[in-house]
Amino acid sequence: MTQIFALHSAYGLATAAAAIDDGLPGDGSERLLVPFTSSRVPETAVGIADDPVLRSLRARFDRIEPLEDVLGPQHPSSWEPEEADLPMLERLLVRAWGLDPDDLEVFVQSPQVAPARTLMTLFPRARITIVGDGLMTYSPMRVRLPYPVAARVRRVLHADVVPGVRPLVGSPDAELVPVAPERFAAVLRETDEAGRAAVPGADGASTVLVLGQYLSALGLMTPAQEIDLQARLVDRAARWAPQRIVFKPHPAAPPLVTTAVRDRAVAHGIDFVEYRGPLAAELLAERLDAVAVVAGFSTALPTVRALFGREIGSAGLDAVLSGLTPFENSNRIPATLVDALTRDGSPYTAPERLQLLVDAVGYAMQPEVAGHLRGRAEEFLDGLDPRERDRYFSARRLGELRLPGAPRENLLRRAVRPAGGVGRIEEWRLTALGARRRLGRAWRALRGR
The missing domain is CATH 3.40.50.2000 (Glycogen Phosphorylase B;)
Known part of the structure; x- marks a missing residue:
């Protein structure tokens, strides 16, 4: 089996390298690194394919095939080919990279967006593993993946930097594969070059x-x-x-x-x-x-x-959390985690309680994608101190989702709130229209028409 690692960050590369050292990806006849640069202006950034400090991490792979060599001047994040072109592109990459399309596993970062999403779709018979990218791994998916893709997401490989807390990225049925902190630390230390250039301030002072x-x-x-x-x-x-x-x-x-x-x-x-x-x-x-x-x-x-x-x-995260827009902003879970881990007198020191907070915020961010977490959100919010509730949830979002702690609705808000896909006023209008039609049919029946 060929394992393709499509990665764009040093953090993701270190996670994959540490996992390989621990044998977590499983046996593969060949490991192929497909690096790409996600920077808005790739020409101004040093990608993981060229960064000299990542040289030993790249050595874990049998081959390196930079994605830019295939895409040319096209930015990787804009690589969203037409569906009709996907079979042709699959054949081209199979030939260019020497692959067996029936014996592949694709490891991707940022699965919601191109180029990862394109690669997952392009190889329709490949198994899929999501590689975590820091605290974003603990956020739910921003979009619902098509079923033919989501059904092939078998695992989530992540650095276990918040021990005891499960990431939300990927499907609820995906296996979570944590990389041990000590293994991840050893890989990070490798990136400190042998020369160990002097660091200003490293003289023993506090x-x-x-x-x-x-x-x-x-x-x-x-x-x-x-x-x-x-x-x-x-x-x-x-x-x-x-x-x-x-x-x-x-x-x-x-x-x-x-x-x-x-x-x-x-x-x-x-x-x-x-x-x-x-x-x-x-x-x-x-x-x-x-x-x-x-x-x-x-x-x-x-x-x-x-x-x-x-x-x-940390500091100022209460203001950051209240200012994040929209509520599903992808920075919300990272900010929530750091706030809960660093604030004075935090009530989330126990991993179980922190997990409940993450699940509740994750559901409020993506109620459709993370619908399975609604019960967890209700459990967390039920009886929660209002100051805690207001720190992590907006009243508007709670009201939209009809979660515990939502502000009481006035008559006008209740009248216009959607129910079954339509507003209450429209629902009443349709009910009245249906009743009038039924009455008309009954009256015509009585008259023998």
Whole structure:
């Protein structure tokens, strides 16, 4: 059997490599890596096919066939061929990559969108395994996959960075295959090149690592709000009384963000160092021997806690959660998880309680795709403290889904609320029209017509 790994992120590649080391994907006569770049402007990014720090991870595969070699100038995310062209494309790829179409397993990241969705459809007889991509793995699917595809999703392979919590991506019947934290940590350490270039601030001083995410570029907040958030992250970091703050900004973030962090650190009397090197945040925390890592809702937070035992912190997530639109925004579960793991006095320290929160939010995000979770959502919301409810759910969403805790409907809202696919007023009109027609038929029958 040939196993095709269509991956686009270093995190996904590390997950696959760690799984291979543990024998989790099972036996395959050949493992084929099909890397692609999901960046909006691929020419400005270093993809996993070329990144030198990922060289040893790529060595786990027998062959590498970059998807861009097939697509040419077309962006992978826009590769959505017509259905009639799929059989032809299957034959072309079978010939180009030397495959047996009846003996394939396809491993994909981000299955809801191209090119992963295209590849799953293009090989109609292949078994499918979803490879987790950080905290997004814990979110339900954004769209319902066609049945011929969904029925072939057998497994979800994921780094177990939130131990005890089950991811929601994939079908409810898919087997969950967690990659052990220690195995994942070993693979991440491989990406720290043998040269181990010097890291500024790695001199034994008490340090907190602060990570930037550039949330304003995602439309999640304004630039001014992001600068304020970065300052609040420094306030959160100061609670560990470090001698130094090391700030790793998002590569695309403007200098104003770094300036805001530096000014806040100086105001606290804490030394400040900026790091713009290639080292992953998890490994940077290790090299710095950081007391803690602080960020918005970066995947690195639960990862450094689960893999390396570092303390983690965040700030401002209550505002982020309330501002996410629409409610099904794919960042909601990552933000919910990090908030629940880092907030003071969190009631979600037990994995069972955190799972219930994730299931309830997941259902509210995607009530059709995750319809099997409605009972879990009702269990969580029934009798929940209003402050907890309002932190993670909007009143409008609760009302739309008629979940416990929804605001009481007034007469007008009850009149227009859909029931059975139509509004109440329309339902009454149709009922009255039907009654009039029945009365007319009865009257004609009495008159002998």
